């Protein structure tokens with residue numbers, strides 16, 4: 521398993537180009553199962569999860585042609601369509617569950633494995649009850665046998681009013697995709713409103729889907745018979761952008777972050793301004809200067825969009841370890857989001873966790889050590905910690921990083937970080 525060695529402390533200078541969004545690419549690729557006609561998707565990030573989703577599509581009978589350094593794919597259906605999403609592929613990535621709805625919507629049957637992915641919820645795993653309950657309401661019948669969901673529908677999925685009891689990004693994506701080819705009107709209430717979901721609906725609308733956003737958390741879909749050919753470029757990665765914004769604030773940086781619309785991360789940028797970052801916004805880029813002194817900030821709580829994203833909490837925690845004074849972060853989305861706190865303590869952090877709140881003592885001087893990645897965003901946070909540690913920090917199991925950050929070490933090298941990958 522690969523590891524990173526980071527020689528700290530280093531400052532961060534220069535400019536970095538943001539890759540396509542992993543969390544937008546995955547549902548958009550799953551949605552290509554709804555098409556008979558060819559679909560071109562551009563600006564895909566070259567990350568492991570996208571490779572996994574493309575392999576899953578191939579196993580279901582999609583033909584994938586790459587171009588533009590594998591950032592563009594042309595997806596066409598072969599004659600042999602299958603509806604079996606195997607455990608061997610789905611176990612490594614939770615978003616694999618997103619093929620379930622499209623397969624039933626299109627082929628009226630599917631045998632899909634239960635999902636895998638980051639273990640962010642401790643022993644409660646990553647449930648999919650919200651997906652299954654909502655799909656049932658629109659006509660999907662299923663039974664679970666040996667870790668697989670055997671699903672089918674009598675013809676098309678049927679329009680209905682679905683009220684989600686809890687906001688879920690994945691369940692929202694699942695139902696939007698499942699409704700697109702359904703019969704009649706689907707009204708989804710209590711949906712997630714992350715920009716990546718808007719990217720998915722923009723993609724589907726570009727192919728003729730009838731989707732309307734009503735108010736903050738209601739989405740209405742009128743089923744259509746089929747979708748047109750389309751070409752669509754995926755939005756920039758919101759969490760990669762946030763990660764580099766934190767890096768610049770943490771390491772007295774002076775960084776221009778390109779290819780992302782700063783209007784989509786207002787909450788995050790406001791918090792970085794509060795801790796002292798100087799930020800200039802442009803149409804599709806952000807210029808951030810990190811402060812000499814980082815201010816502490818209490819009562820950060822992670823929330824569904826447009827609140828502070830859970831996927832940026834680990835990175836922010838590293839920043840707050842260097843702030844002057846005590847800060848706190850409360851995690852409201854996942855229970856297991858603080859796994860990296862123990863690893864940060866190995867570098868010298870002082871973090872006290874009670875229930876869902878982490879209290880972070882500031883002014884900590886990090887001494888390099890070996891630390892272990894536990895999930896995708898924790899891995900990125902440990903790399904950030906290495907940037908401001910004295911000595912050579914070794915971050916192990918960086919396959920977690922490779923799931924969601926394209927070319928991470930080379931992008932960091934280009935902005936002044938002394939990092940290398942050890943095979």
Ligand code: EPZ
Nearest residue numbers: 543615646647648649650651688689690691831853854896
């Ligand atoms: C998406 O995961 C993202 N993944 C996650 O990013 C992100 O952290 C999360 O949304 C929240 O923003 C992708 O987009 C591929 P949820 P998802 O369904 O869809 C519970 C990353 O680092 N829940 O919004 O799985 C769930 O356990 C990843 O890129 C149910 O109880 O998240 C969690 O506590 C990590 N039942 C909460 O809801 C369900 O059926 C939010 O989960 C589904 C979810």
